[in-house]
Amino acid sequence: MTPASPALRCAGVSHSYHVDGAPVRALTGVSLTAPRGAVTVLAGPSGSGKSTLLRILGCLDRPEEGSVEVEGVETAALSTRRRRALRRARIGYVFQDPADNLLGYLTVAEHVALGARLRGAGGDPAALLDALGLGSRAGRRPAQLSGGEQQRVALAFAAAGGPPVLLADEPSAQLDRAATGLVVGALRELAARGHAVLVSTHDPEVLAVADEVIELVDGVRRDTA
């Protein structure tokens, strides 16, 4: 990878689902790049293919067509095992529902420690938690946190160990305005720490902090930013 190359790149990604045997097109020829240190936003109405694209970029699904590169590594041709290793080392993923991101029996600090351990990294989780405004919540479990706090913990869990790519699927969808503001701040903080942050949303507050906005409509990219 050259220093100027983006952390994440995809080209000509197309994908379909099969409903009762009939194919339903979700993405058609989508290309994008996400550089380190920036917040890139995938925008678009519900059903436009944002989550599908995010899952493909996060190596959680395979595209039918097209290529995906993570830090210069072409992922489409990798074996499942290699893709899993790539996911573990280089990609942090945050699901839409806060409850889908956390383990109920771990504390906030333990989440961050586990995330770092999975990536073979160590260190003190306090710095990351402090940076995301969670320093005082380190000993609490998810059930003792608000929705906004849970989603920030999810971001911390995903970012622990320093993966170059952070993907977040509508992280503010279930949050109120105040909580959304804190999550947005966390996203900016993580970008500032050098992660390539790619977020799907149609929340104006998230869109407002984007370095680049990529709009999807019916699975097709429409450049607006």
Add this chain to the structure above:
Amino acid sequence: MPAPWSRAPLMLLRRPVVALAVAVGALLVAMPAAAAPLFLSSAGNATLRQLVDASCTWQTGMHLAGAVPTRPTPEAPGDPVGEDLVDRRVELVRARTGGLDHLSEPVVTLLTPASVGPAAAPDQSLVTLAARDGFREHVDVVAGGQGRGLWLPDRFAGLQGLSVGDEVTLSSGDARVTMPVAAVFRDLRSVPELPFWCSLRETIHGAPLSDAPVFPMAFVSRGDLLAVAGDTGASMWIERAVDTGGLTTVGARPSADGLERLRADTVGSPEPGLFDDSAPYGGVFTSSLADKVNRSELVLAALTGTVGPLAGAGTVAGLVIAAAAGAFWADRRRAELAVLSARGVGPVALGGKAALETAGAVALGAVAGWAGARGLVAAAGPSPLVTPGATTASLVAAATALVAALAVIAGVAGFRAGRLHDTRPARRRRRGRVPWEILPLGAAVVCWFALDAEVQVRAADAVGTVARIPPRLIVAPILLAIGLAMLGARLVRWTLRRLRSRPRSMARPAVYLAARRVVAAPLVASVLVGATAVPVALAGYGATVTGSVDRTMHAEGQLIVGTDAVLSLKERTPVPPELAGRASVVTRYVDGRLGDTTVHVLGVDPETFAGAAFWDPALPGPSLNEVLGQLSGEPTGAAVAGMSSVDTGSVLTIRNERRELDLVDVAQLPGKQAGYPLVLVDRALLDELAPSAQPQLWARGDPGEIVAAASAAGLPVSAVARAEDVQASGVYAGITYTFAFLAAVSLLTGVVIVVGLLLYLDARSRARRSASVLLRRMGIGAAAHWRALLLEVGGLLLAGFATGAALAAAVIALTAADYDLNPATSPGTLVALPWPVFAVLAVATALTAVLASAAAQRAASAARPSGVLRDTR
């Protein structure tokens, strides 16, 4: 942060339902695996116990018979005689069998005939004089019992006018000994026989059908008997009984081997005269313990071939539940697994996590499975006794089951977790692809032809044979039923998938809801149908084999003898009133000729014969009543069985008498024995042709009662033939035990399906709660929702039951010919369809559906709308 594995073992405590499912899955794996060695050992021990109980305990243990001279003989002038010889023999027996378990102390019996005088009835003064160790504890003393002297039976004492204290003289040959009457006891012939006396049965009661006189038995001390015996000496027995308490095949083996060594010593003893079988001392050694142990081991060998596959089938069924429990765990931990999987944790690690979390529950289940198997065998097995080796084997089996269950749970959980993300697109299946379900069907065919079809197991050392259910009759049908059930499940799935895309007609809410739920989950529905079908098919098949083998064996014995009991009479007598309606007088002539063929001829009373003879409606050809209806007319009607060809109008020749018969050829007749065809004619005809034909009394019912009734009526009985004795020579314990184990496995698979159903209901409980709340909001009440549940669960179980019944019918149709364990004996297989078993299964299925749906409805009704509507996951 603590290491992940340190927290895992306690994780399952948060999900008690999952823990229970996992523990039950492990229990269902461990129980059949552990039960097999325990059951086999129990069956072997029970067989040994039966064989020992069925014969005289002294002859099973050790019975050494010889003579005791009272004076030195010319052949062995220096050998001990009299009591010295007795003592030395006992000492020798004790020395050579002293360390053997399960044998009583040696009991010495000396016997000699003697005359008692003075006698009021001199022509009845003879007694069999005996000196038997411990006899005082086994007689019912009427008077006396102290001091030296003669013990007399009460009948004899009364007849001779003797009482305690009277002086009597005992004489045998030239010897005469005077002593007082020390005791009077109840004559051993007038009291129920005790095991202590079994080796003296013929001495006390006389040999069956023997005209030899039987004398009352009187007792004296050993010294007095030898004094009475005088120069002629006495007969001597040294006996050791088998103690059946705690007797096992393994424990009995050293004793049996020790006794066999002693048997060898009696033939070539280094101390002539003590044990050898040469004159004048005799020395006949009898012990059947080794033979009985060998036969028990043979039964074990016969059972192993069938119990092993059955246990394997049960274990596989348990592993299916363990796999379901693994899937259940994965479903309940789906969110966590999704998080970890998204972060790159692989299926192996997640499977390991499942193993760590479920290990405690699996261990508990395996321990419970072993304990359940041990308890079941102890409580309901053939014998509560199992050998230590079997216990060890069952523990090893349970431990193996534990590992297997854990591996299956981990494998399934890891597989499910691995499919949460990044699955490869499903490859388009090629049309006409061969379904994998034909694998068990192919295995069934291979097993049918490859496995042993022999219905008897023979011992290498020629101790005999034992009957068994051939392994292929167990293994192949199980595979066939499972394969067909899987194919049926595939058909159900295929049908439901097509129904899903069909236009939906509006029906009543309950029907609509049930139908949509079933159609929406074709995989689950088809698994439930297939899983219900398998235990139903196995239970139906097992019960049919059980009933059919029993019916066939019963018919074989009955047809050979003719009925339950046939009493040969010295002269013709009327039927005793007590046996009226179930007995008939028959005449049998064994040297008739039909054309050039020698035949047996049975003369029967057409009015009463059908009530006395055996007949099974399943026997081929005309019924017995139809046959009897043809025994009149001109020319005379008759029926013949066993002729290779019959010319109507054949001539029956008895001695010089010839009679033209209108013969009907039938497949079977009661009383048809191997070797000769049997001709059935009216008794009046046989009386006319052969007045000396053997009269017999044929009767149905308990042979003991029949013989007692005949005895009470004073019938001159010369011999008794019992149908039950026909099969008595074979050892059929293995068959009985196989059926018992098959029934247990069927029951176990029934438990498996119930557990599976509960898992199914629990897995869908969230959706059901939501549906219940939403339907209530739409005005559809709890009753309608319960009806929908009942239709959903009941419909699937009913379909499974019907499929299982059809599978059982198919398997029975394919294998019925093999249910005859004596194929050389008529009449061949008589199938007994177990309607009561199917009725019980149907009721159990319906009850399961009602209870399961009611429980699910109760859980759904308890849901609160606020909670359900907030629950968006």
